[in-house]
Amino acid sequence: MRDKPVSRFPVPKLDELPEDIRRRILEVQEKSGFVPNVFLALSHRPDEFRAFFAYHDALMEKQSGLSKAEREMIVVATSAANECQYCVVAHGAILRVRAKNPQIADQVAINYRKADITPRERAMLEFALKVALSAQQLGDADFAALRAHGFSDEDAWDIGAIAAFFALSNRMANLTNMRPNDEFYLLGRVPRGK
Numbered sequence: 776m777r778d779k780p781v782s783r784f785p786v787p788k789l790d791e792l793p794e795d796i797r798r799r800i801l802e803v804q805e806k807s808g809f810v811p812n813v814f815l816a817l818s819h820r821p822d823e824f825r826a827f828f829a830y831h832d833a834l835m836e837k838q839s840g841l842s843k844a845e846r847e848m849i850v851v852a853t854s855a856a857n858e859c860q861y862c863v864v865a866h867g868a869i870l871r872v873r874a875k876n877p878q879i880a881d882q883v884a885i886n887y888r889k890a891d892i893t894p895r896e897r898a899m900l901e902f903a904l905k906v907a908l909s910a911q912q913l914g915d916a917d918f919a920a921l922r923a924h925g926f927s928d929e930d931a932w933d934i935g936a937i938a939a940f941f942a943l944s945n946r947m948a949n950l951t952n953m954r955p956n957d958e959f960y961l962l963g964r965v966p967r968g969k
Contacts, residue, residue, distance in 0.1 A: 782816035782951040793821050799828065809958045811865060813944075816953045827944075834937050840930040844873040845899060848883055848892070849937045852900045853907040855884040859945035864955035871963025880963070895924040899934055906938035 780786075789797055796818055804810045817824045835846055847870035854862035867880030874880075882890035887900045902921055905913060921931050947953075 779954050780952075781812045781954055782819070784816070784819050784951055786815045787818050792818055796821055796824055807958075809956055811959075812954055812956050813861065813865065813948070816951050817947070819951075827947075830940060831944075834933065834940055839933050840927055841899075841933050842873075844870060845896065846933075846937055847873055848879070848887075848896060848900065849903045849934060850941050851880050851883045852887045853903050853938045853941055854945050856904055856907055857942060857945035857949075859941075859948050861948040861953040861955050862941060862945055864959050868959040868962035875963075877964045895926075898924040899926065902931065903934050903938040906935040907942050910935075910939070 789800065792800070800810055800814050800818070803814060814824075817827055835843070839846070841849075847866050850866040851863055851870050854866060863880075863884050867884060870880040870883070871877055879890065879892070883892070883900070887897065887904075892900075898920055902917055905917060918928065918931055921934070922928075926934070
């Protein structure tokens with residue numbers, strides 16, 4: 776897919792970007808070995824790039840009652856429901872790595888109800904999908920179902936905020952026709968070095 780454009784909108788050259796954005800992209804490249812296309816596509820609008828990644832980091836990198844793998848599971852399930860190819864592929868790779876499970880992302884993306892996940896994770900995804908697809912129907916029973924599986928109200932906020940934030944991300948990825956990097960497809964599927 777390398778011959779396909781990253782985005783239907785212009786993608787600035789790295790040396791044309793503001794220093795803070797260029798530094799962030801280079802840090803990601805150093806850590807992962809490549810630059811995820813979301814960084815390149817969203818760099819088209821520097822102020823929005825900064826706001827997007829500040830909120831992303833606040834949700835996905837903080838200490839929380841949710842594990843990092845659970846957070847990625849939310850992203851994969853809701854992104855699949857929103858038909859976002861980029862986020863399913865990219866966050867599916869991250870989920871495989873964080874869960875140390877090469878099958879989990881495909882299972883969750885296709886049908887989390889049949890995935891090899893715990894009842895707690897299933898309850899979490901049911902709540903997340905309700906936020907992503909029909910938040911206007913949320914009620915006390917939805918929160919009670921989470922509590923029955925050991926989630927706090929703060930965890931409910933995190934689950935909902937991740938689902939809501941990635942609804943934005945899914946729509947931006949579809950708007951821009953963002954392409955998943957080739958590197959994502961094998962991440963977490965085969966042991967490193969193979």
